[in-house]
Amino acid sequence: MMISAHIRSAICFAVLVVASSTAFSQSEDIQRAVAAYNDGDYATAIAIWEPHAHQGNREAQFNMGVVYFEGHGVRKSLDEALAWFRKAANSGHPTAMFNLGVAYWEGRGLSLNFSQAVDWWERAAESGDVASQYNLGLAYYLGKGAQKDIEKARGWLAQAAGQGHAEANRVLEIIGEKDVATQSTPSTSTSASSSIAHSSATSQAESRAVDSVTVNKTVDKTEGTPQSPIIVTTRFRAAEASLDKLALRSAPNSQSPVLHTLRQGTPVKIVQIQGSWGRLEIPVPIRLWVFGDYVQGAPDGRVTANQVRLRNRPTTGENSRVVAHLNKGDTVTVHSNTGGWKQVSSQSPMPVWAQLSGLSEQNPVTQEWLDNFNALASEMHEKPQTPSADSAAPFRAAWVKAADTVVIGRPALDAPKLNFLAKDTPVKVIGSKESWLMIQSPMGLDVWVYGKFISETGARAQINNNRVRIRSLPSTGAESDVLGLLDKGTPVEVKSRKGDWIRLRVTRSVMGWVDSAGLTSPGP
Structure with a gap:
């Protein structure tokens, strides 16, 4: 049996999956659109889906x-299909992620790129998408887009098999018998069906197979070639902060308190204009202060009373302004504390305003701009790795107590080693979790980046793209932790190479973990 024939590049590309979503209270509209689509009334379905898709509903984006x-x-x-799939994927839609992986694997509408395919399948697989788990297992077995790793292949295939994927079981048996052929073979067209969930009943929508192509091509010179920008239609105006420390206020006037400041170049969405002011949606959380007794838990916190005041400073003095209120049961993320106050960000969007003179409008809106906004929002809204309730300072100083103290990528005994x-x-010392301390080393830490994202000129090297993931191991597998992101132009030091991966010394933007027994007690 040819393993390469089992990369399922044809199965889910056109599957119509509409979950009974509650996002944005749009489920009733979504279900009406599903019914219209199944009845062949495509105009009605599109008329319902399109506005919801522009507002960020991932199911509507996928359906478009x-x-x-x-x-x-x-x-x-x-091109339009892939643009909508990318929007849905950036919003967390697993099947859209799978589809982008297919497009990159086949070079269908996108430059052929096995590593990008593996990356999207990995994201979807981690969300439980069985098709992506299956394809990821085969990619690791073939060593395409990721370093060949039989154990990781077995692991992902086993997860797919555990969800009832029959082909995953067959491949696992063959791998176990060490009787797998991997020579060039066109994949076989297949088809699949997926249910469309309704509020009271479930109907079936037949999916259509995409014509198959040879799946084990080598990456050619088109990989990494810049593509023409994809223009997207939005209900907001895209812009970037044109000033450093651009003030964001609670109301459209200069007397209202400053809630946050933005760095120059930060992307924003202008959703409303009032005079010379714009109400913005920003990709970073607004951090405000609340009296600590009213929040239980960290980093996931819950408000314990009604009409709890949020302030712009951790005091009740004259220079502290009440800018919003929280009610009992509201969820927040706790970032730090000082004295009896906790710095939190609400999981509900908070309206902020900025003067339009401090913004540079981006017209037209490109998919690259939207991807950058979504990536930054995803990064910034991730929960802190550890609550910083033990310290009011940004960091505490400590010293290594013994030679060759190990620094690892996450607080666990089986985590990959980064440095000694x-x-x-x-x-x-930035934070802590149980017996582990999160630290930043003055010498930097050694991490791995996929080689195509590094540009080298003589002895100098730098990152050549934005939002590039840095990892603890030279792979995209589950054991390789994502330690952070690097942006275009970041200088790096090349330490070694392994296959398509490059090991770098990074002096900033990455933290490691050390057993607390290996450090002196952190002090001020």
Whole structure:
């Protein structure tokens, strides 16, 4: 049996999956659109889905991708389909992630790129998408887009098999018998069906197989070639902060308190204009202060009373302004504390205003701009790795107590080793979790980046793209932790190479973990 024939590049590209979503209270509209689509009334379905898709509903975004892929009610367009699939994928839709992986694997509408395919399948697989788990297992077995790793292949295939994937079971048996052929073979067209969930009943929508192609091509010179920008239609105006420390206020006037400041170049969405002011949606959380007794838990906190005041400073003095209120049961993320106050961000969006003179409008809006906004929002809204309730300072100083103290990528005994620290090395202690301390080393830490994202000129090297993931191991597997992101232009030091991966020394933007027994007690 040819393993390469089992990369399922054809199965889910056109599957119409509409969950009974509650997001944005739009489920009733979504279900009406599903019913209309199943009845062949594509115009009605599109009229309902499109505005919800522009407002960020990931199910509607995915369905618009299906509409353009199938050409139902619109002119068939792979570019439009992929643009909508990318939006849905950036919003966390697993099947959209799978579809992007397919597009990159086949070079269908996108530059052929096995590593990007593996990356999208990994994200979807981690969300439980069985098709992505299966494809990821085969990619690791073939060593395409990721370093060949039989154990990781077995692990992902086993997860797919555990969800009832029959082909995953067959491949696992064959791998166990060490009788797998991997020579070039075109994949076989297949088809699948997926249920469309309704509020009271479930109907079936038949999916259509995409013509198959050879799946084990080598990456050619088109990989990494810049593509023409994809223009997207939005209900907001895209902009970037044109000033450093751009003030965001609670109301459209200069007397209202400053809630946050933005760095120059930060992308924002202008959702309303009032005079010379714009109400913004920003990709970073607004951190405010609340009296600590009213919040239980960290970093996931819950408000314990009604009409709890949020302030712009941790005091009730004259320079502290009440800017909002929280009610009992509201959820927040706790970032730090000082004295009896906790710095929190609400999980509900908070309206902020900025003067339009401090913004540079981006027209037209490109998919790259939207991807950058979504990536930054995803990064910034991740929960802190550890609550910082033990300290009011940004960091505490400590020294390494023994030679060759191990620094690892996450607080666990089985985490990959990043570096060894010499005795008496000073470090910054950023946070803690159980017996582990999160630290920043003055010498930096060694991490892995996929080689295509590094540009080298003589002895100098730098990152050549934005939002590049840095990892603890030279792979995209489950055991390789994502330690952070690096942006274009970041200088790095190349330490070694392994396959398509490059090991870098990074002096900033990455933290490591050390057993607390290996450091002196952190102090001020």
